[in-house]
Amino acid sequence: MTEQLGNRRAFLTAGSLMGATAALAASSVVATPGSALAQDAGGSLKAIRDRGELRIGVAPGEPWFYKDQRSGEWYGLGWGLGVAVAKELGVKPVPVETTWGNAVAALQAGQFDVMFTMDATPQRALAVDFPVQPMFWYAQGVLLADGVSVTSWEEMNKPEFRIGVVLGTSPDRDITVRLPKATIERFPSADETGAAFIAGRMDGISLFHPALVMLQSRLKRGKVILPQPLRESPSSAAVPNVADKSWRDWLGVCLAYFYATGQTQKIFEDYLAFRGIDPAATPAIMRERWKS
Known part of the structure; x- marks a missing residue:
């Protein structure tokens, strides 16, 4: 990307991704229910903690993911949130390179556990799952x-x-x-x-x-x-669509906590500063900070 969060259906119909806008549109891969649930054994919260790793899908596209070609290190809002989530779980964040167009299929195949900054759309929700809580706006x-x-x-x-x-x-x-x-x-x-x-x-x-x-x-x-009246949209994090919803539900609680406490905004601002951009001159990703 107005949208209401009163129920899960309203959230899942909200938004399309900006930034890598056109590229992200290609990721609306649809699967049958059977294939979407095929990776059930590896898509639970227990499986991630037992593995000791949070596998994070990463694809170039600022300010979400940025790879320093000299060091090989990843930066950006999506990666920064992934690191913060992994810390809460007590596991190691592991980047798994993908493309925006292939990310949904890769989640279905169990190649990674989460793709941050992917908006929930009706087509994507047929193939992968999303927390009810938005990641940012x-x-x-x-x-x-x-x-x-x-x-x-x-x-x-x-x-x-x-x-x-x-x-x-x-x-x-x-x-x-x-x-x-x-x-x-x-x-x-x-x-x-x-x-x-x-x-x-x-x-x-x-x-x-x-x-x-x-x-x-x-x-x-x-x-x-941000012209008035505001045209706003939430972003989210995509996870495998499995019968065990423990990972999806815990992630939603975590994202809501990070957002409410300002941690998501700080990760965004830290990345802007890293890229030489003044955070004070940049509209926030917390809609409560936008002028009405």
Whole structure:
């Protein structure tokens, strides 16, 4: 990525991933109930603790996962949360490299125990499982060109406002409906959108805000805002869909605790600082901190 958390169905229908937006859409692999439950023996909380390892699916895509090519070490919000969860369990965090497109199938095959920062969608929920509790929240934002000053979607809804989106993503679909009068330019990737932005072809770019922050860092220009009214969405962590729900349920409790105590936000801010980005100038991933 408004969404309500009153019941499990409402949560599972909320959201699509930003950042690696287009790539993540490819991971909606669907399985039959039999194959989804095939890895039952290795998908329980007891199995993870007995093994002494938490196998974490990792795939390049900032700010979720980032691999330092010199050291081979992983960083990012997804990895940082994985390390924190493993510490609570008293086990070792082990990265298992995958791709966003293959992550669901890899979970079904029992290759790892969890993939953080994967949004719960109806299609994915047919193949893998998700805790009821959200991991964090993000909002659809806009990277404004220098000199452009708007605060609401309505201010952008005019022909002279040029806005760029990545073709086929959730922001593309939302902008098409939200800004029918604006001039919308669509590009195959965030990098191509950014290149057009640098060339002065647009007044703004719309993506989910953590991805915009990383794009702004690369472009070294513009300002990220969360236009009113907010368009918000929760992110989650995918786990194998097995009959024993002890791992899924415990993980949900853990993620809710990390979020409520600010640990998830701190992990995000630590990564931003690691990448040379000022956390104070970046919208939070706690929706309670967003201005209403």
